Amino acid sequence: MNITFSKDIETLRQAILDQGRVIGNDILKVDSFLNHQLDIPILNAIGRAFYDHFGHLSIDKILTAEVSGIAIAAIAAQYFHVPVVFAKKTLSKNLDPDTWEGSVYSYTKGQTYQIRVAKRYLQAEEKVLVLDDFLANGEAIKGMKEIIDLSGATMAGAGVVIEKSFQPGAEMLKSLGVEVHALVRISSLENGQINL
Amino acid sequence: MNITFSKDIETLRQAILDQGRVIGNDILKVDSFLNHQLDIPILNAIGRAFYDHFGHLSIDKILTAEVSGIAIAAIAAQYFHVPVVFAKKTLSKNLDPDTWEGSVYSYTKGQTYQIRVAKRYLQAEEKVLVLDDFLANGEAIKGMKEIIDLSGATMAGAGVVIEKSFQPGAEMLKSLGVEVHALVRISSLENGQINL
Numbered sequence: 283m284n285i286t287f288s289k290d291i292e293t294l295r296q297a298i299l300d301q302g303r304v305i306g307n308d309i310l311k312v313d314s315f316l317n318h319q320l321d322i323p324i325l326n327a328i329g330r331a332f333y334d335h336f337g338h339l340s341i342d343k344i345l346t347a348e349v350s351g352i353a354i355a356a357i358a359a360q361y362f363h364v365p366v367v368f369a370k371k372t373l374s375k376n377l378d379p380d381t382w383e384g385s386v387y388s389y390t391k392g393q394t395y396q397i398r399v400a401k402r403y404l405q406a407e408e409k410v411l412v413l414d415d416f417l418a419n420g421e422a423i424k425g426m427k428e429i430i431d432l433s434g435a436t437m438a439g440a441g442v443v444i445e446k447s448f449q450p451g452a453e454m455l456k457s458l459g460v461e462v463h464a465l466v467r468i469s470s471l472e473n474g475q476i477n478l
Numbered sequence: 479m480n481i482t483f484s485k486d487i488e489t490l491r492q493a494i495l496d497q498g499r500v501i502g503n504d505i506l507k508v509d510s511f512l513n514h515q516l517d518i519p520i521l522n523a524i525g526r527a528f529y530d531h532f533g534h535l536s537i538d539k540i541l542t543a544e545v546s547g548i549a550i551a552a553i554a555a556q557y558f559h560v561p562v563v564f565a566k567k568t569l570s571k572n573l574d575p576d577t578w579e580g581s582v583y584s585y586t587k588g589q590t591y592q593i594r595v596a597k598r599y600l601q602a603e604e605k606v607l608v609l610d611d612f613l614a615n616g617e618a619i620k621g622m623k624e625i626i627d628l629s630g631a632t633m634a635g636a637g638v639v640i641e642k643s644f645q646p647g648a649e650m651l652k653s654l655g656v657e658v659h660a661l662v663r664i665s666s667l668e669n670g671q672i673n674l
Binding site for chain 2: 314325
């Protein structure tokens with residue numbers, strides 16, 4: 283291919299190809315650097331790549347969802363110079379009762395759960411960038427869009443580290459008016475092969 | 479008091495005093511900067527303060543537990559130049575079946591749950607620093623110590639952002655041989671007052 287990538291995207295692509303492990307035909311494990319063990323220089327490359335794409339948009343806040351989005355969003359936020367809010371999956375004594383809620387359907391569990399953000403941490407005048415690790419069915423980002431819409435804030439866009447473009451998330455989100463920018467798109471995981 | 483604090487500790491103390499909200503006599507909510515919304519400059523101050531204390535110990539890896547420790551550990555790891563591993567609370571298809579497990583008793587829920595780290599991400603020759611947001615009863619850190627002990631790695635110490643020193647965690651951990659360094663110690667939250 284004649285496509286050239288920035289050094290940061292190349293770092294990420296190489297990590298996926300070198301360290302990614304394929305389970306079945308649709309699961310890519312990148313837990314050596316992205317969502318169990320965290321490789322900080324790779325997270326910095328990811329943060330810079332998001333800033334490279336979204337940095338001109340005058341973002342006020344980054345929204346992500348626990349658990350896997352948190353480290354990505356926190357490191358990326360250093361380039362945007364904005365706070366992060368992460369949507370919570372569980373009610374706890376530490377969460378305000380006054381929250382905006384979004385629904386997320388889990389295909390693996392066959393059920394819908396709620397994600398929540400305390401109302402005080404999203405303001406109507408804010409421009410919000412959504413970041414997450416994976417885009418597959420798009421449910422988490424849809425849930426975060428619901429939260430942003432309820433708050434009256436503006437969703438500036440969504441960035442994901444890895445899009446599994448053989449799954450329908452990007453199309454579904456596009457139909458809702460959300461353009462997703464994926465740093466790396468995976469076209470197939472068939473036969474244990476990672477095809478970028 | 480005649481105690482002087484580094485600028486980073488002072489930043490953290492001020493955030494706790496200005497933004498902390500007391501619920502009842504023992505809950506301190508710091509969700510405006512530490513565990514729901516994330517204030518990145520404060521997380522950087524926390525990371526530097528941990529490095530200031532533990533930086534001479536030739537740490538190989540930082541271990542924390544989901545959810546609240548992740549952002550703290552990821553930002554702090556930038557100063558230590560080491561990877562992070564976060565222990566997981568839930569079994570999922572993304573977690574290796576081959577894990578080290580630790581037990582955490584939840585006083586609020588009245589039950590014990592397991593936290594897990596994939597064996598491949600802790601090596602016997604590694605020196606591991608445990609970081610977390612709060613120290614109250616010490617259960618999460620005890621669970622992480624169990625994981626480190628099982629792996630054969632060495633626990634270099636434990637750092638917490640906030641110790642509620644009126645709760646028994648620090649004493650209990652000391653009895654297990656774990657010295658905890660708290661960036662800020664809270665002696666009481668009675669009558670809605672934050673006493674450092």
